[in-house]
Amino acid sequence: MRQTVRGIIFCVLGVLIIFITGTAAAAGPQNIQGEIGTSNHFVPLFADVPTSYYNAIFINYLAELELVNGYPDGNFRPFAGLTRAEAAAILVRTADEAELPTAAPFVDVNPNHWAAGSITAAAGAGLVKGYPDGTFQ
Structure with missing residues (x-):
């Protein structure tokens, strides 16, 4: 059971790292925007993550699940890397x-x-x- 939970955790963390660090850019922002549309489907939660940013929907989703938080200044700093x-x-x-x-x-x-x-x-x-x-x- 503990290995299953650990496996799930590492899968979620892997997906999180891929989307937040921007390595998902290989798909191309224009392709992702075409799939999610260009209109505002959500309110941006962080000052430095506009709705036009191709990973914004993933960052906001993880923030709504309370898995990630921004910094006290209201930013998320998507290109800062993960400590x-x-x-x-x-x-x-x-x-x-x-x-x-x-x-x-x-x-x-x-x-x-x-x-x-x-x-x-x-x-x-x-x-x-x-x-x-x-x-x-």
């Missing part, structure tokens, strides 16, 4: 694991860091591992 902390948070949300408010098991994760609870939960569930020196980086 290990953000990946841990997405994994924990996808697996429906409870965030653990305890100190993270890694020496470089401040307990006040926004993802400390997610990192602790992901490590406890075996979804992420640190480096041999005890860091998460």
Whole structure:
């Protein structure tokens, strides 16, 4: 059962990474826009993700599922890449694991860091591992 859940989590994370990082651009934005139309089917949730952006529908969908969040300034930063902390948070949300408010098991994760609870939960569930020196980086 645990392997099935882990497999589902990694599939969802893989799809998420593909769509958010823009590697789905191989399909061509004009093809995707032709399929979803050019009119506003949804309200943009982030200031830097206009409805014309070819991955906007996927980003908004994941945000509505509360699997991804934007930054406090109202942006999503779709080209910024995914940090290990953000990946841990997405994994924990996808697996429906409870965030653990305890100190993270890694020496470089401040307990006040926004993802400390997610990192602790992901490590406890075996979804992420640190480096041999005890860091998460």
